[in-house]
Amino acid sequence: MAPLNQTRKASQQAASGDTDIASRLLAWYDAHHRDLPWRVAPGAFARGVRADPYRVWMSEVMLQQTTVEAVKAYFRNFVEKWPTVEALAAAAAEDVMKAWAGLGYYSRARNLKACADLVALRGGRFPDTEAGLRELPGIGAYTAAAIAAIAFDQPAAVVDGNVERVMTRLYSIETPLSEAKPQIRALVEKLVPRTRPGDFAQAMMDLGATICTPKRPRCMLCPVREDCSAILTGDPERFPVRLPKDDKPLRKGAAFVAERADGAILLRKRPEKGLLGGMTEVPTTGWTARIDGATTAEAAPFAADWRRAGQIGHVFTHFSLELEIFHAHIKRDAPAGHFWSVAHEISGEALPTVMKKVIEAAIPGATKKQPTR
Numbered sequence: 224m225a226p227l228n229q230t231r232k233a234s235q236q237a238a239s240g241d242t243d244i245a246s247r248l249l250a251w252y253d254a255h256h257r258d259l260p261w262r263v264a265p266g267a268f269a270r271g272v273r274a275d276p277y278r279v280w281m282s283e284v285m286l287q288q289t290t291v292e293a294v295k296a297y298f299r300n301f302v303e304k305w306p307t308v309e310a311l312a313a314a315a316a317e318d319v320m321k322a323w324a325g326l327g328y329y330s331r332a333r334n335l336k337a338c339a340d341l342v343a344l345r346g347g348r349f350p351d352t353e354a355g356l357r358e359l360p361g362i363g364a365y366t367a368a369a370i371a372a373i374a375f376d377q378p379a380a381v382v383d384g385n386v387e388r389v390m391t392r393l394y395s396i397e398t399p400l401s402e403a404k405p406q407i408r409a410l411v412e413k414l415v416p417r418t419r420p421g422d423f424a425q426a427m428m429d430l431g432a433t434i435c436t437p438k439r440p441r442c443m444l445c446p447v448r449e450d451c452s453a454i455l456t457g458d459p460e461r462f463p464v465r466l467p468k469d470d471k472p473l474r475k476g477a478a479f480v481a482e483r484a485d486g487a488i489l490l491r492k493r494p495e496k497g498l499l500g501g502m503t504e505v506p507t508t509g510w511t512a513r514i515d516g517a518t519t520a521e522a523a524p525f526a527a528d529w530r531r532a533g534q535i536g537h538v539f540t541h542f543s544l545e546l547e548i549f550h551a552h553i554k555r556d557a558p559a560g561h562f563w564s565v566a567h568e569i570s571g572e573a574l575p576t577v578m579k580k581v582i583e584a585a586i587p588g589a590t591k592k593q594p595t596r
């Protein structure tokens with residue numbers, strides 16, 4: 224729980240300065256907003272211009288656990304290929320997975336497709352309320368609030384990591400972040416203005432991303448510095464307060480890059496459910512925490528002249544992975560459940576980043592060859 228004086232300070236500040244904070248923030252947003260491919264200009268709603276819910280939804284799903292910079296190119300590619308929710312619904316699921324490859328957290332791509340299918344089936348219109356949006360696949364509390372605010376100008380409390388950081392600093396919240404979320408949400412709800420709530424949500428995000436950054440916040444440029452408690456402590460970086468983290472467990476395994484004489488690589492599809500579900504991979508062992516022989520060439524799915532080609536590391540949300548890479552030139556048909564991907568098609572396969580690292584370790588440049596048209 225927050226110390227009483229902190230909680231009292233926060234609620235007093237919220238009661239007295241909500242309107243000022245929102246209007247200062249909106250004025251700053253008008254002048255300093257980020258131009259992003261899924262956005263409309265500040266104040267557009269008042270002029271009758273709406274952000275396209277399809278583009279807002281897609282950007283928000285892509286931005287779950289991924290940075291704005293990484294998302295931009297994927298977003299442009301998706302809306303160019305599938306400019307409407309109906310077009311995305313009509314696409315083959317495999318093509319959507321391929322276009323998503325490299326963006327990570329692949330359950331998002333499966334949910335994106337499932338959501339598009341459902342919205343298209345219901346006439347192509349996204350619901351305009353948080354409750355309605357939450358009924359769709361892949362849309363949780365945060366994403367529903369963001370779409371409701373940005374696409375429909377609803378007064379929803381949009382609280383992502385950036386907003387949490389700004390709020391814990393603005394109100395110098397001493398409660399560890401994992402326990403402070405209800406308090407932060409309640410404070411954001413009080414701040415959301417009646418006019419331009421969508422711009423307010425985006426202004427908070429932009430403030431956290433560009434000014435109130437995790438390290439070295441640029442307080443001198445901050446539009447709400449007069450309202451900020453953390454600045455008075457002299458150490459705003461101390462917020463949000465976090466509990467010490469456990470180290471991620473390390474898992475190990477081996478991956479086998481089998482290459483045919485023409486440069487084709489042997490691949491297979493991962494099961495639809497679970498980690499990297501539905502994505503493509505080279506044959507690998509299970510990824511366990513043990514060092515028990517499953518990281519050697521003996522664990523290969525078939526005999527060949529396997530040569531060690533190095534080791535790669537990859538960090539997933541709940542564990543770190545170390546894979547020993549083996550490479551062999553082979554002459555044989557693809558075993559059951561596997562297929563050969565010819566050299567110029569490898570870059571278009573639904574390979575997650577970890578598998579691109581594996582293949583590149585064995586055959587540098589193999590995942591970067593442009594497909595022939």
Ligand code: SF4
Pocket residue numbers: 389392393434435436440441442443445446447448451452453454459
């Ligand atoms: S004054 Fe500094 S710490 Fe406070 S909200 Fe602004 S950037 Fe963040």
